[in-house]
Amino acid sequence: MPKPPSRQSQIIIATFFDRYSHGDTSVYFSREDLYDTCTKHRIEPLKNMGDGALYSYRYRTKLPPEILRTQPEGKEWVILGRGISQYEFRLVSKSNILPNENLLSTKIPDATPEMIKRYAFSDEQALLARVRYNRLVDTFFGITTYSLQSHLRTTVESIGQIEIDEIYVGIDKHGRHFIIPTQAKVGKDKIGYAQLFQDLAYCKAKYPNLVCRALAAKFMNKELIALFELTISEDSVKIVEEKHYKIVLETDISEQELQEYNSRGSD
Template sequence: MAKASASVNRYKALIERIFFEHWAEGITEFEFAREEIIQNAADLDIALPRNLGDIPYSFRYRIPLPDAIIGTQPPGREWIIEGAGRSRYRFKLVPTTRITPRADLVRIAIPDATPELIRAYALDDEQALLAIVRYNRLIDTFLGLTTYSLQNHLRTTVKGIGQIEIDELYIGLDTRGCHYVIPVQAKGGKDQIGVVQTTQDIRFVEQKFPGMQCRAIAAQFMEGGIVALFELTLQGDEVKVVEERHYQLVPADKLDPDAIRNYRTD
């Protein structure tokens, strides 16, 4: 725990210094290079991680920005860090977005098809969540498509963004034979669903699969192992929720016959 706290503190010191080297009142976006991380670490006598990209990645998905940076945010807007090309990043002010599972949404019971062996050896929340979604065909159920997992942890590059990683990529087919590309982001623990990964997933599909429809999905664990699925889209700089469903995996003998009938007639 102490080691993790030390990493957070040095990451915050570095990103805060880089931010204020560029920012001035009225500036809404600016870029910085990975080399600046190295130079500022040397100036501050801070030991760097082997993977320099872990520093901006942490602030994009895991930990909040330093209070001094947050204090420059106008009401209703927040700073994000996005890729800006090879070894470059961009601070950008965007409308504040917080996508969290709704507390008032019905839970849909699904017979649990997850192999026990997979549950036993899942290495982390993200891996477990992706496996649960895949083995229970939750993407099919959620979107009403027949889908197939094409690749997980796909590392690639997107023009204007740089290197990205897609948690899992599906290809889908509807009843009319139309094909869909479905990037899935999995969020476990304290990771947040945000504009950065959603944007890069959609831009990837636009560039690599031109002419095909993108259905961007986010999956998140809720309390009690419930899986929340969101279909997301972009409106300007904002991430919007198209659809949200919550799935509770249960043994087949625990399914509620009345609920099954009600689902069928909805």
């Protein structure tokens, strides 16, 4: 017997189709609409309707197949915050940001403290720790950066409640200041439109005088990390730059590899 759809799935499907008409590219709804949907369709409400019904669909999980079947070729629905307790299904270009397997990697001597390696609680925390302690943000952008805050949960007026995995501030040789929102992706987690949209909106609202450069990090394997600078152009996530770093013991970097790195740097 097929498994019956979860309450979360039932609520999001009913909310969408109560408001969607063929050809729509935006479908607006509110948290109050989620409760109205439950009443109308006789679904027991979730304890936390905002996070419970929406969080995983906004950042981690595919929308139910009933909704996915309305997507035109090359497009996908994402759920965006549009203010306090206000949301939008928006049709955007499909994101498929994956590490380029043919890209050269650079070996970085591992500076992660052994205690951190031992006690990091999750793959996401382990990834953020590797990036932080090995100063990969500095290496990637060529500026001096500092971790300002991890797992920031705050509110943006135009979006509502958001979460950012980690935020860095930085400075370059010209004295320019940077704000760098960073998202960490592990396993099958996708680098997608919704989180990048909120990260950029937060930086524009909170730090309008700083240069914003959005970063995503993804484990390719336990030692190999892909970093992407990302932006949004029209309705698409675009890669500005991609680099790969392999975290290794210092003794694993040969003299020949150092010579190759010297050659790369002189281009």
